[in-house]
Amino acid sequence: MKNIIFCFVLFLGFFVFFACGSAPPPPDPEPASAPVPAPTPTPPTRILVPPPPRRETPKPQEPPKASVSPSRTTDLILNGAETYTVVKGDTLSKISRRKYKNSYYYPLIMMASKGIVKNQDHIQPGMVLTIPKLQPNLNDARARASMKKYFLEVADITSRKRPNDAAGLRRLARSF
Helix, strand or coil: HHHHHHHHHHHHHHHHHHHCCCCCCEEEEEECCCCCCCCCCCCCCCCCCCCCCCCCCCCCCCCCCCCCCCCCCCCCCCCCCCCCCCCCCHHHHHHHHHHHHHHHHHHHHHHHHHCCCCCCCCCCCCCCCCCCHHHHHHCHHHHHHHCCCCCCCCHHCCCCCHHHHHHHHHHHHHCC
């Protein structure tokens, strides 16, 4: 065992000696040359060209995709509305049941929280939702009509995943 270690140390010593002993030669110094005079700066010439006239081409309008998000209506009465911060485990149905005693009123929260809730199935802790008062909105004809239209749109979207919920939303919307 001592012989193996001795041979290894000897080999390592030769390797270090030859690796470090063969350094590349230093580069030759460059011959001194006469300094080149710096060119005198000339101001750049700018030519002002007017931009070409804009042609406005009308973009083809796509029909709204019902599967993404229903249209938002702002005919709600938000006087006296409260805010609610979503916590872990919350769903719109649970919040609706807690605030309105009916889990099918969650589209009303979506309408009031436009721009916050983009998908009824994806709310996250920390979102601040607007919870409008229910009775003033049911008493107002414009708000009630907007709610009915919106609830039916949400029911159409929901019918694919949860047909029982869609039926409950339709029943509620028809009662407005």
